[in-house]
Amino acid sequence: MTTxxxxxxxxxxxxxxxxxxxxxxxTRWAKNAAQSVMWWCxxxxxxxxxxxxxxxxxxxxxxILPPPHEFFAEIANQDQFLAPRIGVERTGGNFVLLxxxxxxxxxxxxGLVMGFVAALGVGxxxxxxxxxxxxxxxxxxxxxxxxPIAWIPFAIMAFGIGDSAAIFVVFIGIFFLLxxxxxxxxxxxxxxxxxxARVLGASRRQVMFKVILPxxxxxxxxxxxxxxxxxxxxxxxxEMVGVNTGLGAIVMVGRQMFNAKLMFLGxxxxxxxxxxxxxxxxxxxxxxxxxxGASQL
Amino acid sequence: MGQIICDHLSKIWxxxxxxxxxxxxxxxFTVHPGEFLVIIGPSGCGKSTLLSMMAxxxxxxxxxxxxxxxxxxxxxxxxxxxxxxxxxxPWLSVLDxxxxxxxxxxxxxxxxxxxxxxxxxxVGLLKSATRYPHQLSGGMQQRACIARAxxxxxxxxxxxxxxxALDVQTRxxxxxxxxxxxxxTNKTVVFVTHHIDEAVYLADRVLILTAxxxxxxxxxxxxxxxxRDMMSKGFEYHRNLFVEHLRSEVVRAFEEQELAExxxxxx
Numbered sequence: 001m002t003t004x005x006x007x008x009x010x011x012x013x014x015x016x017x018x019x020x021x022x023x024x025x026x027t028r029w030a031k032n033a034a035q036s037v038m039w040w041c042x043x044x045x046x047x048x049x050x051x052x053x054x055x056x057x058x059x060x061x062x063x064i065l066p067p068p069h070e071f072f073a074e075i076a077n078q079d080q081f082l083a084p085r086i087g088v089e090r091t092g093g094n095f096v097l098l099x100x101x102x103x104x105x106x107x108x109x110x111g112l113v114m115g116f117v118a119a120l121g122v123g124x125x126x127x128x129x130x131x132x133x134x135x136x137x138x139x140x141x142x143x144x145x146x147x148p149i150a151w152i153p154f155a156i157m158a159f160g161i162g163d164s165a166a167i168f169v170v171f172i173g174i175f176f177l178l179x180x181x182x183x184x185x186x187x188x189x190x191x192x193x194x195x196x197a198r199v200l201g202a203s204r205r206q207v208m209f210k211v212i213l214p215x216x217x218x219x220x221x222x223x224x225x226x227x228x229x230x231x232x233x234x235x236x237x238x239e240m241v242g243v244n245t246g247l248g249a250i251v252m253v254g255r256q257m258f259n260a261k262l263m264f265l266g267x268x269x270x271x272x273x274x275x276x277x278x279x280x281x282x283x284x285x286x287x288x289x290x291x292x293g294a295s296q297l
Numbered sequence: 298m299g300q301i302i303c304d305h306l307s308k309i310w311x312x313x314x315x316x317x318x319x320x321x322x323x324x325x326f327t328v329h330p331g332e333f334l335v336i337i338g339p340s341g342c343g344k345s346t347l348l349s350m351m352a353x354x355x356x357x358x359x360x361x362x363x364x365x366x367x368x369x370x371x372x373x374x375x376x377x378x379x380x381x382x383x384x385x386x387p388w389l390s391v392l393d394x395x396x397x398x399x400x401x402x403x404x405x406x407x408x409x410x411x412x413x414x415x416x417x418x419x420v421g422l423l424k425s426a427t428r429y430p431h432q433l434s435g436g437m438q439q440r441a442c443i444a445r446a447x448x449x450x451x452x453x454x455x456x457x458x459x460x461x462a463l464d465v466q467t468r469x470x471x472x473x474x475x476x477x478x479x480x481x482t483n484k485t486v487v488f489v490t491h492h493i494d495e496a497v498y499l500a501d502r503v504l505i506l507t508a509x510x511x512x513x514x515x516x517x518x519x520x521x522x523x524x525r526d527m528m529s530k531g532f533e534y535h536r537n538l539f540v541e542h543l544r545s546e547v548v549r550a551f552e553e554q555e556l557a558e559x560x561x562x563x564x
Binding site: 192193195196197198199200201202203206210211214215 | 349352353354372373374376377378380382384386388397398400401402445446449
């Protein structure tokens with residue numbers, strides 16, 4: 001984790017490379033990418049192949065552990081999910097699985113954005129107004145270690161079954177940690193930047209908004225990315241134990257109906273969507289924080 | 298324009314605790330308008346502390362500082378500081394870095410871009426305006442810092458070993474560059490260094506400080522034509538003069554430090 005802003009190193013300036021050099025770089029990149037894709041395919045193929053082989057050999061009970069081709073075929077068989085009518089809310093369209101993905105994503109993202117903004121605000125205020133910090137930080141420190149999952153029963157009691165309970169779990173799950181991280185990041189901002197701004201005539205407020213805020217964003221983004229997984233898991237758990245819609249609910253319905261195919265399909269989708277979200281996060285980080293080298297992220 | 302009077306300045310770090318430390322002791326001197334004053338001294342003489350008090354970043358424990366007739370109570374855009382580490386904000390382009398101080402004053406984007414470009418040209422960085430700090434060399438970064446300070450119309454440049462982190466060649470180029478820039482303006486420069494050649498090459502007057510605590514040892518004027526030839530007799534003479542003055546100080550500071558370390562290890 002990079003918590004300190006490194007002094008801008010005198011890295012060699014990348015000049016417009018001559019055409020052959022650029023060509024070579026592109027070829028090298030393509031080669032690396034191809035190799036990476038190849039190993040992904042081999043790894044995944046091996047995993048699925050062994051699983052299928054075990055099934056063909058009859059070593060497993062296909063009702064409990066169906067082979068991948070069977071549960072992936074379920075995607076075409078959407079009515080299954082609707083049979084119990086509690087699996088997913090039908091919010092439009094015919095593709096039920098997509099509805100579930102959207103429901104889960106919506107909860108995670110709303111919770112994350114709310115948590116991020118609130119943590120930035122409270123953390124900033126705690127540093128800006130000393131008294132406010134002294135009054136709030138001890139409580140926040142004590143509440144931070146409570147795992148998001150532990151908030152689920154309270155959320156369901158307080159908000160009932162539905163979106164608000166799930167969003168609350170995400171929010172509360174990241175808010176305390178992220179607030180502490182904000183305070184920590186603010187205290188670690190390089191004094192050189194603050195002194196520079198003061199010498200250039202910045203007021204206290206200007207130092208906060210024009211120097212400290214941009215300086216801590218990379219750290220916070222990194223912590224947000226880590227916490228995203230905690231939030232993702234909390235929402236899935238909430239969907240399993242009470243919220244009753246979304247991807248987590250599909251897995252749970254699968255178990256209740258003794259439909260292992262549905263269960264595994266849900267799990268596969270959870271894995272895939274989680275992975276894709278992390279990819280998106282990383283891309284976003286690289287775009288937004290262009291001034292930090294990739295190695296520092 | 299650009300006069301600073303330091304009157305019986307003292308600075309004690311952690312005054313109320315057991316490890317109170319007298320860094321600056323009763324230092325008095327005047328920086329004349331438009332002059333190039335170099336402050337030199339062994340490490341630990343509090344020269345950086347002195348400079349940051351002149352910038353208004355630290356307050357003296359006692360004594361007064363007067364800039365153009367006004368007491369110094371905090372940072373002001375009339376005095377700008379260049380730090381040893383290049384202090385450009387990595388999230389802003391070179392142009393936006395230079396215009397940062399103008400932005401703080403609420404000057405319109407068009408006007409501050411125009412003014413920033415003017416100073417970027419003066420320091421020879423106009424072509425790099427859209428680049429980011431990490432794409433610049435160390436010398437270029439310091440030049441951008443200087444442009445940023447000049448941009449505010451500041452009349453005193455406080456420079457805290459600004460070229461110490463650069464390699465030897467770049468360092469000498471930057472010294473030449475700074476002199477040319479200074480000669481074309483009426484700015485006052487207060488320049489801190491521990492490097493004797495740098496002091497002799499640049500200064501109108503040199504203030505020598507003692508170590509632990511920092512006191513004024515001597516104020517020596519250098520009346521040599523610029524540009525100065527480092528091989529000349531006059532340069533040699535001044536170099537030796539400073540070596541003599543500093544040697545006794547360095548030896549004393551070194552012995553004290555050794556003694557302190559010996560005592561430390563015994564305890």
